[in-house]
Amino acid sequence: MTTFQEIYKRIYTSWLGKNIGIRLGAPIESWTGSEVRKCYQPITNYLTDYSQFAADDDANGPLFFADVMKYHSFDDVTEQDMANNLLNVVSYEKGFFWWGGKGISTEHTAWLNLINHIEAPLSGSYKQNSKAISEQIGGQIFSDCWGYLALDKPDIAISLAEKMSSVTHDLNGTEGGKFVAVCIALAWHIQDARELITTALAYLKQDSNYAQLIREMLDFYLQYPNDPEK
Known part of the structure; x- marks a missing residue:
């Protein structure tokens, strides 16, 4: 039987690893x-x-977006419930996100939609915001929490991630959120990285650009498995 201590330790080490990556990568973002x-x-x-x-919203998002589950079950939580939680935890254009402006910052654009009564998931949709805005990386960055809340339950993790990602993102932006959440959920029992990625890939829309990119990355790795310079 899995103990609370084991669950705590594995989530903690995963979360610590993410924050190390945030701290390490911040000075060289986009390099x-x-x-x-x-x-x-x-x-x-x-x-x-x-x-x-x-x-940093890379950490803020997963920490605070999960608060919605204090008041809802896996079965009944909706995109708008998650949007309402976002509005409750994000200050008015201060901190948390990059507030780059409507049509420039994905999260800022979706947030403005929400406060102007455009409900989720339309708030993050490409029809409302354009593909360029809706397919940015935030959906992927913010989705760790859904994997932690649904360890070894990838179907639940992917459902929660898709709902939350759609508040601010769409299309490949949402696929990225689903992928991260399902990877974390599956990692409870799958330790091999290649097996984990391959298994998680099956949960995505196979005709999406995101799934195609994952397949290309796997193929590239198989060609150069021990060459970090590549």
Whole structure:
């Protein structure tokens, strides 16, 4: 029987790993691999010694979006329930997200839709916001929590992730959210990374660009399995 201590430890180590990645990657966001290697190779520690590290939506999202499940069950929670929770935990254009403006920042655009009574999932849809806005990476970044809440229950994880991702994203943006959540849910029992990714891939829309990209990445890895320079 799985103990609370085991569940706690595995979620904690996963969450710690994500936050290490946030802290490590923030100074080089949008850099190419060759640019990173040119400036920092080899990387043996954090690249910048911050005296303070500001709140980051990569962590804020998974932490606070899960609050909606305090008041709803897996079966009855809706996209609009999740949208209402977002409005409750996100300050008025302060902190949490990048507030880059309507039609520029995906989350800002969806948030403005919500406060102007455009309900989810239309709030994040490509028909409302355009494909360029709706397919950004936020849906993927914010979805860890649904995997943690549904360990070894990928169908529940993917349902929750799809609902929350659709508040702010659509199409491939939503597929990314589903993929991360189902990977985390499956990782409770699947330890091999390739098997995990292949299994999670089966839960996505197979004709989506996102699924095609995952297949291409797997093929590329099989061609160069021990070549980090690639």
